[in-house]
Amino acid sequence: MVLSLWIQAILSGVTNGFVYGLIGLGIAVVFRGARIINAMQGDFALLGGVVAYLLVHNLGWPLPAAFLAAMLSGAVCGMLVERLLIRPTARRQGTDDSYLLVTLGGAFAVSASVLLYFGRDSYVLPGIGGDQSVDVFNAAIRVHALALIVIGTLVVIALRWFYRGTRLGQAMLAASIDPDGAQTIGINVPLVRTLTFGLGGLVGGLAGMLVTPLINLHYEMGLLLTLKGFAAAVLGGLTSPFGAVFGGLVLGLVESLAIVTVSSGYKDVIAMTILILIMIVMPQGLFGRRGRMGG
C-alpha cells in the first residue's frame, strides 16, 4: 500500500480523533465535576457554532472575537442548563437516569430550536487558514484541522493545570466526590456545580467553533457529535480530560486505519469491537482510575 495512503489515514484519524476528543473533553469535565452524563455537550458545540456564525456573517465581527464570544455563550448555556434543568431535578432527588433523560430532552429541544430559528440549511463558518491545506508526503490536512489539534492539546494542558493547580479546580473535584464533605469545609457546592457546567459549556463552545468549519453548521450536528464524543470520553475513563482526547484519538485512528487496511464498510464494526474489548479488559476506561484520583 502506498505511503501517502497510510499518512492520509493517520491525518484523517487524528483530525476525527480530536473532534471526538473535544466533545468528549466537555463530557468528561461535566462528569468529573458533577457525576452527570451530559447529553447536551454536542449541542453546546452547535450553539457555539451558531453564535460564531451569526457574529461573523450578520454583524461582521472578526473571527477571533466571534470565537471568543462563542466560547462565552457556551459557558452561559452550560450554566443555564445547570440552573434550569439539573438543579430542579436534583432538588427532587433525581437519579443518574433522570439527569441523562433531562439533558437528552434538552439536546432535542436545542436542535429543534436551531431548526426553527436558523432553518435546515447548513452554513459555512470560515476556518483558521481558510480552505488551505498542508501537504505531508502527498497526503493533505487542512490548516484548520492542524489548528484544531494544537488548540485541543493546549486545552487539555490548561485543564490539567486548572484541576491540579487551582483551588476552584480542586473544589470542583471535591464537590463531585463528596458533596456533603465539601459543604462542611466551606465549598459552595451548588455554585461549584453551576461553574462545572459553565466550564463544560465553555469547552463545548470552543469545540463548536473548531468543528463547524470542518463539517458546516447544521441543526442536527449536536447529537451526532455527542454520540462520538461520549464513546471517546468512556474509552478515556469518563473523568479524565486527557483520557477523553486520548480515547477520541484511539477511536479516530482505529476507524481510519480500518478503512485503509480492511474496508470502510467494516470501519464501525472494527472500531466498536476494539472499544468493547478495551472496556472488558479495563472497565474504568484507559485513564479512569487516575482520573478519579485527580490525574
Place this chain on the structure above:
Amino acid sequence: MVRSVSKLLICTAIAAGALATAAIAQPKGEPIKIGAILSLSGPGAGLGQPERAGILLAEQAINARGGINGQPVKIIIEDDGSKPDIAKSKAERLVFDEKVVAMIGPSLTASTGAVSAITNAEGLAQITFTGLGPKIELTYKSLYHVLPPQELNARAMLEYTTKALKAKRIGVLHDTGYGQVVLNSLNALHDKYGVEFTAVEKFEVGATDVSAQAAKVRAANPEVVFVIATSPVPFRNARQVKIEQPIVSAIGSASYDYIRGIGEFADDIVFPEFVVGEDPKPEQKEFVAAFQKAYNALPKNFEAAGWDSAQILASGIAKAGGAKATPKEIAAAIRGVHQGAMAKYDFSRDDMTGIELSSYVFSKVVKGKFERLPFVAK
C-alpha cells in the same frame, strides 16, 4: 429572522400578484381543497421545504389565472416530521375531515407507502415526490410520481460517464443514507454499461472527515469519481486529497445549499438533474421566472417537482369537471402525458412516472453557479 423576512417577501409577492390579476380573473365560490403532506422537519426537511415553495407558488399561479373552472384552489399543507406514522394520521385527517379531492406528497418513500394505502382505498389521486417504491405500488391505480426512480438517476450518471467522459473505471465515495440507495442501483447497472467500480468507499451521514476514504478511492486510480452524499464534507475532502479526476454526483446533492457548503471545491462537479435555473429549458422559463420573482432565488429540482404536482392536479381536476368530479374521475383524468417544469411525465406508464432519460439535463458548477452542459442523454 431570515425565514420571517422571506415569508414576508413571499406573502407580499403573492399579494401583489393576486392584486395584479384580480382584474383578469377572480375565482369564486367554495375553494377546491387539495391536501399535501410534506417532510418539513426531520431528516427529509431538505426535500419537503423546497417542495412546499413550489406548491405554494403553483397555488398562487392557479388562482391568479382563475382557479379551477372558476373556483379557487386551496392546498392544505401538513408536516409529517419525516415519519410515516405521522404521515398516515395527517392523511386520514385530510381525506376524511377536510374532504380533500386529491393529495400531494409525501416527500419520503416510507411515508408514501403509508399515505398511498389510504388514497388507494378511496381511489383518490395522489402525486408523490418519491420514485417508484415497493412493488405493491404497481397495483395502485391513483398513485403517480413526479420524481424518477433511483435506477433512472443511476442510469443518468452512467450515461454521462460512459458517453460524455468515455470512462469505464469509476471510484465511488458515498454516504450510508442517500448514497447507499443510489449505489444499490449503480451496482445493478454496471454490467449493462460495462463499467468497473475500482473502489467503493462509504462513510456515515454527518462524518467530520472522510479523507481516508477519499485517499483510498484516489489510490485505486479511477477515471471518474462518483461522490454521492447529502453533505459537503466528502466533496471538499475529495479535492483536498487531490482527486483531480472528474467528479460526478447525483441529483440529491444538486442544491445551492450544498454548493455553498462545498465552497471553491464545488467547481467542475457534474450533476445529472432537471432544472438549471441559470439557463432553463424553454418549457421551464415560466416557472423559473415566477419562482425568482416570488422568492428572489433560483429554483432547483424539488421546487419544480412541487410546482408540477399542483399544476398537474389542477389540470386533472379541471379536465374531470371541477368540483363535481369524483376522486376516481380525477385520478383517471391525470393518467396521461404532462409536460411539467421539471420533466415530461407519462402517468400511464408502468412505473407511474414515465420520466425519460431525455428529460435530464447535466450541469457543472462554476463559481457557485450551475452551468448547463450540452450533453443530452437518450
